[in-house]
Amino acid sequence: MKVKTDSFGAWLRGGTVQVALRCLSAMLLLGGALMMVPHGDLLAEGNPPPFMRGAAVMGAGWLLCFVVRRFPPLWFWGVALGARLILFPMDPGDDMWRYAWDGMVQDAGFNPYALAPEADELRPLRGEIWRHVQHQSITTIYPPITQLGFRLIHASGLGFGGFKLAYLAADIAICVILARWWGRRRATAWAWNPLVIYSFAGGGHFDSWFVLALVLAWRAIWRGRAPTAMSAAWIGLSAAVKIVSAPLLAWGALRLWRERGRRAAIIYLAWGALPVALALAAFALTTRGWPRPPGEFTMVARSAELIPAIFRGLFGPIFGINAPFAIMLLFALWPIFRRPSSFAVCAERYFMVFLAFAPMVHGWYFTWAAPFAAATRNVGFRLIGASGFIYFWLQQRVQDGGPWIQPPLEKACMWLPLLAGFAWTEWRRLRRR
Numbered sequence: 001m002k003v004k005t006d007s008f009g010a011w012l013r014g015g016t017v018q019v020a021l022r023c024l025s026a027m028l029l030l031g032g033a034l035m036m037v038p039h040g041d042l043l044a045e046g047n048p049p050p051f052m053r054g055a056a057v058m059g060a061g062w063l064l065c066f067v068v069r070r071f072p073p074l075w076f077w078g079v080a081l082g083a084r085l086i087l088f089p090m091d092p093g094d095d096m097w098r099y100a101w102d103g104m105v106q107d108a109g110f111n112p113y114a115l116a117p118e119a120d121e122l123r124p125l126r127g128e129i130w131r132h133v134q135h136q137s138i139t140t141i142y143p144p145i146t147q148l149g150f151r152l153i154h155a156s157g158l159g160f161g162g163f164k165l166a167y168l169a170a171d172i173a174i175c176v177i178l179a180r181w182w183g184r185r186r187a188t189a190w191a192w193n194p195l196v197i198y199s200f201a202g203g204g205h206f207d208s209w210f211v212l213a214l215v216l217a218w219r220a221i222w223r224g225r226a227p228t229a230m231s232a233a234w235i236g237l238s239a240a241v242k243i244v245s246a247p248l249l250a251w252g253a254l255r256l257w258r259e260r261g262r263r264a265a266i267i268y269l270a271w272g273a274l275p276v277a278l279a280l281a282a283f284a285l286t287t288r289g290w291p292r293p294p295g296e297f298t299m300v301a302r303s304a305e306l307i308p309a310i311f312r313g314l315f316g317p318i319f320g321i322n323a324p325f326a327i328m329l330l331f332a333l334w335p336i337f338r339r340p341s342s343f344a345v346c347a348e349r350y351f352m353v354f355l356a357f358a359p360m361v362h363g364w365y366f367t368w369a370a371p372f373a374a375a376t377r378n379v380g381f382r383l384i385g386a387s388g389f390i391y392f393w394l395q396q397r398v399q400d401g402g403p404w405i406q407p408p409l410e411k412a413c414m415w416l417p418l419l420a421g422f423a424w425t426e427w428r429r430l431r432r433r
Contacts, residue, residue: 013069018068018069018070021064021065021067021068022065022068022070022071022075024061024064025061025062025064025065025068025079025192026061026075026078026079027061028057028058028060028061028064029058029061029062029065029079029083029192029194029197030061030079030082030083030086031057031061032054032055032056032057032058032059032060032061032194033054033058033083033086033087033194033197033202034054034086035050035053035054035057036050036051036054036055036058036087036090036198036202037054037086037087037089037090037202038050038090039051039054039090040087040090040091040092040093040202040203041091042093042094042392042395043094043395045399047395048392048393048395048396048399049396051392052389052392052393052396055194055198055386055389055392056389058083058194058197058198058386059194059385059386059387059389060386061194062192062193062194062385062386063383063386065188065192066382068185069185070185071184071185071188072184073184076179076184076187076188076191076192079191079192080172080175080191080192081172083192083194083197083201084168084171084172084197084200084201085201087197087198087201087202088164088168088201088202090202092160092163092164092202092203092204093203093204093205094132094134095134095203095204095205096160096163096204097129097132097133097134098133098134098140098142099142099150099153099163099204099206100129100150100154100159100160100163101117101129101130101133102140102142102147102150102151103147103150103151103152103153103154103155104125104129104154105122105125106147106148106150106151106154106286106287107151107154107155108122108124108125109287110122110287111287112139112140112147112287113139113140114139115139116136116137116138116139117130117133117136117137118136118137142206143239143240143241143242143243143279144240144279144280144282144283145237145240145241145275145279145282145283146206146209146240146241146242147283147287148279148282148283148286149166149206149209149241150163151286153166160204163204163206164200164201164204166206166209167200167204167205167206167207167208167209168200168201168208170200170208170209170211170212171196171200171201171208171212173212174190174208174211174212174215174371175187175190175191177215177216177219178190178191178215178371178374179191181219181222181374182374182375186374186375186377187374189370189371189373189374189377189381189382190370190371190373190374193367193370193382193385194385194386194389195363195364195366195367195370195384195385195386195388195389196367196370196385198389199363199364199367203364205364206241206242207242207364207365207367207368209241209242210238210241210242210245210368211238211367211368211370211371213234213235213237213238213241213245214234214235214238214245214248214347214368214371215371216234217230217231217232217234217235217238217248217343218231218343218344218347218371218372220234221252221343222343226255226259227251227252227253227255227256227268229267229268229271231252231343232249232252232268232269232271232272233271233272233274233275235248235249235252235272236249236271236272236273236274236275236276237275239272239275239276240275240276240278240279244354244368246272246276247333247337247350247354248343248346248347248350249268249269249272250337251337251343251346251347252268252272252343253265253268253269254337254338255340256268301322301359301360302359302360302404302405303359303360303361303362303394303404304361304362304363304391304394304406304411304414305358305359305360305361306355306356306357306361306411306415307325307328307356307357308322308325308357308358308359309406309411311324311325322359325357325358325359328357329353329354329357329358332353332357333350333353333354336349336350336353337350342375344372344375344376345372345376345429347369347372348369348372348373348376348378348381348422351368351369352369352380352418352422355368361391362391363388363389363391363392366381366384366385366388366418369381370385376425377425378421378422378425379420379421379422379424379425380417380418380419380420380421380422380423380424380425381418381421381422382421383417383418383420383421384414384417384418384421386417387413387414387415387416387417387418388414388418390410390413390414391406391414393410394406
């Protein structure tokens with residue numbers, strides 16, 4: 001049996017076979033992107049099924065590239081940039097309307113944290129953007145520095161193209177950093193990942209800003225092999241864009257506390273808090289108001305969640321609010337930060353636990369840990385690049401008159417590849433140790 005396995009492995013590594021696999025993987029990724037382009041508006045009737053077929057083709061190309069051993073520059077960048085350029089003209093996700101609305105509200109001198117889109121004070125701004133904004137009774141949920149970004153892009157007059165360009169620039173910057181740092185083969189964990197390609201070039205989500213800041217923090221830590229003020233500032237900037245990365249400051253603070261004492265840990269946290277404080281001050285000065293989260297929305301909003309759905313299914317409405325899961329998350333995170341590990345491993349574990357306990361999970365959230373897989377080769381965060389598209393089938397469920405709730409089979413098909421692959425990676429890590 002071993003001889004047969006070795007023979008198959010040798011055949012798979014053969015030059016002709018590798019060229020064929022590389023060609024087929026590239027063709028599937030680019031062809032799937034072409035199939036998806038006309039169907040980006042997932043709120044439009046009939047669009048989700050062909051969108052999902054294109055995603056399945058891209059996913060097949062993505063899984064196939066796992067066995068490709070060489071990625072010459074022309075192939076690597078041809079697919080990485082080509083797929084993004086193909087998807088760039090497609091209709092973005094419906095969140096884009098809220099980004100544009102928040103920018104317009106700020107340009108008009110109003111505070112999007114104080115006034116919901118349906119507010120009478122904003123009636124003069126109502127038009128096409130307002131008609132497409134979801135959850136009009138809820139004030140914005142996006143952090144201050146992100147709001148300032150929305151304002152600048154809206155003021156540029158470039159429309160949705162300006163928003164997409166800003167997110168795509170951060171996305172491509174991550175590709176460049178990973179390719180130069182880890183090599184092209186490992187950089188495919190981000191650059192060829194179909195969920196990454198769609199989320200920023202196609203869907204137009206701003207999360208690439210916050211991921212880029214995390215990658216720069218990781219790079220700063222890697223060069224010095226230890227937490228630095230610069231790495232804390234980059235993590236703080238990431239948290240100012242999307243608050244979920246703020247707990248990663250605990251990695252450096254606890255390590256410095258053990259190695260250099262409490263004063264070094266406090267200084268590190270202060271460097272991390274500085275970008276957040278500056279962003280709050282800049283927003284307050286330019287918008288004449290302070291940010292505040294929409295309480296009702298944060299207490300009950302749900303989307304493709306895992307552990308909250310399991311608890312509600314087992315114990316009923318008592319777990320219909322989100323507060324208990326925040327407490328559970330704190331207890332689950334403590335062993336991750338307490339155990340010594342590299343920043344990349346800690347970040348992967350943090351995002352895995354955070355997403356498992358989060359009441360609201362969107363498909364593009366699975367891209368958050370994708371760059372770290374370039375170093376760790378985490379199987380789970382690679383497989384979710386294909387299975388994460390199952391999230392978008394919720395749009396078809398709503399069009400069919402159903403609720404915004406994933407049935408157990410869809411939830412299992414989306415989450416199990418991530419959980420199984422993550423567990424496999426952790427098991428291999430323990431064996432090596």
